[in-house]
Amino acid sequence: MKKHVNTPNGKPLIPTIKWGQALCLGAFALVMSGCSMTPPKTFTFQADVPENFTVTGTGNYIPAPGETCTGRSGKPFRVGRLHFKPDQPKTAHQVEFQVPLTDNEHGCSSVLHSLKLTIEGRWGPGREHTSQESANFSISDETSQQASTPQVFEGQCQWLFRTMGPYRYIVKIPMCRALNANGDMEKRMIGGRLHRDQLADSTVKLVLSVAKEEEPAVGDNWVKFPTGWKRCMGKGLDDRYGFCRGNTTDFKPFKMPDGRDCTVYPKCTE
Known part of the structure; x- marks a missing residue:
């Protein structure tokens, strides 16, 4: 796993380091001579x-309380960042x-x-066909009243679709939200x-799923039929906003991410 440390201005504080590599920074472990550091406590996400x-x-x-941290400029900084990206998935879906x-x-x-999570989903064949959503966890110093057990959070992402550009290509955005007990x-x-x-030494787990149904990203742009969603004509083929505004009989074609010309989403043809 590789880690990068950034300040808020985006400049790295240190070069890329590998987890477990010995760093001679003289904190958390003092010895009579030489350089040694005890690895920090971690948790598994x-x-x-x-x-x-x-x-x-x-x-x-x-x-930490009483500490002053300085960046390359020599000025104190308030937030440092470490980026975590697994070298390879533990399994196909983990x-x-x-x-x-x-x-x-x-x-x-x-x-x-x-801890901020970046949830990235791919919705088309190309590298550019990816979109992101985020999730955030805060760290509390309050003493927990619950027993120390693996913490599991459940969430779901729903794809929101729209058309973009003069050729009306379909693009999709994931909307990810927490799930309740039901x-x-x-x-x-x-x-x-x-x-x-x-x-310390615990596991925090996120169980993520995808909603079966996709929804339009922009309201009053699409009309749903038994065969799928049709894109409203609006004021004409060049009207990129294309609001229905009560006109639910005139529709215009669009293109799927793979370049197909379609009239209904997601089946493409009626």
């Missing part, structure tokens, strides 16, 4: 993902990476403040609060 989806992470670290609870860069100690999508984003006192 694990995600069960649908086909054509993956998850990566960004850990946001802030200086990704996993280790998240340190502390970090040592530039002679200062920092602690994990939050398995229904909520309005809130995926994520929650993690208690620091429970995280």
Whole structure:
């Protein structure tokens, strides 16, 4: 697993490092001579993902109490970042990476403040046919009242489709939301609060699914028929907004990501 550390201005604080590589930074371990450091405590983040989806992470670290951290400019910084991307999926539908609870860069100690997940889904044949959504976890210093058990979060992504450009190509955007106890999508984003006192050597898991039905990304652009969705004509073929505005009889063709000319989505032809 490779990690990169960035400041808010996007510049890397240190070169790419490999997990487990010895770093002579002189924090968390003091010895009589030489250079040694005890690896920081970590927790495992694990995600069960649908086909054509993956998850990566960004850990946001802030200086520990009483610490001052400086970047390349020599000025103090408030947030440092480590990026987590698995070298390869654990299985065809599962990704996993280790998240340190502390970090040592530039002679200062920092602690994990939050974890942001990037959920990426591919909806077409090309590399450009990918879209992203995010999920966020905050780290609480409050003592947890619950027993230390694997924490599992459930979420679902729904593809929202629209047309774009003069040729009206279909593009899709994932809308990912938390699931409630009944398995229904909520309005809130995926994520929650993690208690620091429970995280060391534990596992945090996200179980992600995809809704069976896709929906239009823009309201009043499409009309649903038994054969699928048809794109409203609007003011004409060149009207990129193409609102229906009560006209549910005139429709215009569009193109699928693979270049096919279609009249109904997602079956393409009636």
